[in-house]
Structure formats: C-alpha cells, structure tokens
Amino acid sequence: MAEIRNIVILTGAGISQESGLPTFRTMANGEMGWDTGLTVHPLEDVATPEAFARNPELVHKFYDERRAKLDAVAPNEAHRALARLDAEWPGELLLVTQNVDDLHERAGSKRLIQMHGELASGWCLRCNERFGWTGPMGERAGCPNCGTTGMVRPDIVWFGEMPYEMERIDEALRNCDLFVSIGTSGAVYPAAGFVQTARYCGAATLEMNLEPSLGSIYFDESRTGPASELVPEWVEQILAAT
Ligand code: OAD
Numbered sequence: 059m060a061e062i063r064n065i066v067i068l069t070g071a072g073i074s075q076e077s078g079l080p081t082f083r084t085m086a087n088g089e090m091g092w093d094t095g096l097t098v099h100p101l102e103d104v105a106t107p108e109a110f111a112r113n114p115e116l117v118h119k120f121y122d123e124r125r126a127k128l129d130a131v132a133p134n135e136a137h138r139a140l141a142r143l144d145a146e147w148p149g150e151l152l153l154v155t156q157n158v159d160d161l162h163e164r165a166g167s168k169r170l171i172q173m174h175g176e177l178a179s180g181w182c183l184r185c186n187e188r189f190g191w192t193g194p195m196g197e198r199a200g201c202p203n204c205g206t207t208g209m210v211r212p213d214i215v216w217f218g219e220m221p222y223e224m225e226r227i228d229e230a231l232r233n234c235d236l237f238v239s240i241g242t243s244g245a246v247y248p249a250a251g252f253v254q255t256a257r258y259c260g261a262a263t264l265e266m267n268l269e270p271s272l273g274s275i276y277f278d279e280s281r282t283g284p285a286s287e288l289v290p291e292w293v294e295q296i297l298a299a300t
C-alpha cells in the first residue's frame with residue numbers, strides 16, 4: 059500500500075442500492091427492465107437514441123420518474139467514505155461513476171466523472187448546450203440557453219452512444235497504481251473493460267461487490283458484501299497506510 063499514489067475508482071448502481079435506488083437487475087420482476095405498472099419495458103426500449111426518436115413521451119416519463127426519486131434519497135456511508143478519501147488522499151484520485159444519480163456529488167466528491175451523464179442535467183439538441191435540470195422535463199421542455207422548445211433531451215448516455223470524458227478516464231487508468239471497482243456487475247462496456255486496462259498498465263486491482271462480478275477474475279482481490287460496510291472499512295485502511 060505504501061507504493062500506491064494514484065487511484066481510480068469505478069462505481070455502479072450497487073453503491074446507491076442502500077440509498078434506496080434499485081440496481082438494474084432488480085428494476086422489474088428481476089429483469090433488466092422498467093415496470094410502468096401497465097407493462098414492463100426492456101431497459102433498451104427506454105435507453106437508446108432509437109427509442110427516444112420512436113417514443114419520446116415514454117423515454118421522458120422513464121427519466122422524469124427517476125429524476126423525481128432523487129429528492130427522496132440521500133448519500134449513504136459508501137458515498138460519504140469516498141468523499142472523505144477524495145478530500146484526504148494526497149495523491150491523484152479519480153472517481154468515475156456509471157450512475158446518473160447525484161449521490162457522489164451530494165456526498166462531497168470533487169474529483170468525479172459521471173461517464174453515463176446525469177439525471178439532473180438537460181441537453182439541447184438545437185444549440186448543443188447542457189444545463190442543470192430539476193423537476194420533470196417532458197417533450198415540451200424549453201432550452202434555458204436558446205429558448206427552443208421540444209429539443210431538450212435527458213443528458214444521459216444511451217446504449218450505442220459514447221460515454222463522457224473517455225480520454226481523461228483512459229489516461230487515469232494507464233497511470234493509476236490501484237484500480238477499485240464498487241457495486242457494478244461488469245456487464246456494460248466500456249466501463250467493464252477498465253479493470254483490464256489498469257491491470258495491463260501495472261495497477262493492483264480490487265473489487266467490492268455484493269457478489270463476484272462478471273469480471274471478477276481480473277481482480278487481484280474481491281471483497282463481497284454491502285458497499286456501505288466494505289467501502290468505509292477500505293477507506294479507513296488505505297488512509298491509515300499512507
Ligand atoms: P448493475 O445493476 O448491472 O449491477 C449492480 C451490481 O451491484 C450487481 O453486481 C450487484 O450484485 C451489486 N450490488 C447490489 N447491491 C449492492 C450493495 N448494497 N453493495 C455492493 N454491491 C451491490 O449496475 P451497473 O453495473 O452500474 O448504463 O450497470 C452498468 C450500466 O448498465 C449502467 O450505468 C446503465 C446500465 O444499463 C446506461 O444506462 C448506459
């Protein structure tokens with residue numbers, strides 16, 4: 059641990075599960091989908107550019123519901139421990155989250171990339187501006203920048219789109235001494251491949267998840283259990299060793 063200076067941490071839906079936000083596998087009937095009460099939509103029916111072009115009302119409803127839930131949840135011990143590490147870690151640190159909730163930010167993490175976008179953000183397809191968004195968006199939303207209505211979409215990276223800040227993430231992965239993955243199933247690329255890049259470039263690798271992820275063979279160490287217990291323990295451990 060004494061040789062560790064640069065850390066990259068990847069988080070997924072599992073870190074927010076204990077705050078009351080469901081992971082993707084448990085969203086509907088154990089399937090990866092969204093239950094509107096009337097029907098279950100496969101996640102890809104509401105999280106692709108094609109789905110948005112076909113049925114913008116449905117896609118907006120999905121994200122409006124998820125955005126509304128943010129008010130009812132709060133960061134948990136795992137988010138808070140990572141914010142503490144960010145504040146106290148003397149070396150380089152980058153927290154990359156696949157989550158579109160705002161719980162890392164609300165916990166106080168600063169060196170943060172939301173690679174799949176944010177529920178609390180909108181993106182105008184007319185003027186290409188991105189801006190903070192609270193409340194429902196819906197089909198008739200007006201752009202606060204150019205004033206056009208009906209051209210604002212959720213600022214979310216959908217399947218088939220390029221995640222944000224990949225160059226910065228790739229550079230951090232190549233330069234890190236330790237790569238840590240928390241609460242992610244390892245099913246969705248490119249995030250699922252980060253461990254292999256870091257490992258190839260010489261980093262030690264640690265996974266903390268409720269169960270071994272799909273990529274667990276790539277990790278030097280796998281700790282299984284709830285993030286709210288494992289993450290504060292690990293943060294305590296790594297800060298004590300510096
Ligand atoms: P998943 O829902 O695929 O996986 C969540 C992981 O967290 C699972 O392996 C769970 O076992 C684990 N888990 C659940 N509760 C936990 C807890 N309390 N503590 C620790 N681990 C826990 O979510 P992601 O891997 O984040 O993409 O999914 C990746 C991407 O797929 C998402 O960002 C989203 C989705 O489709 C887009 O929307 C583009």
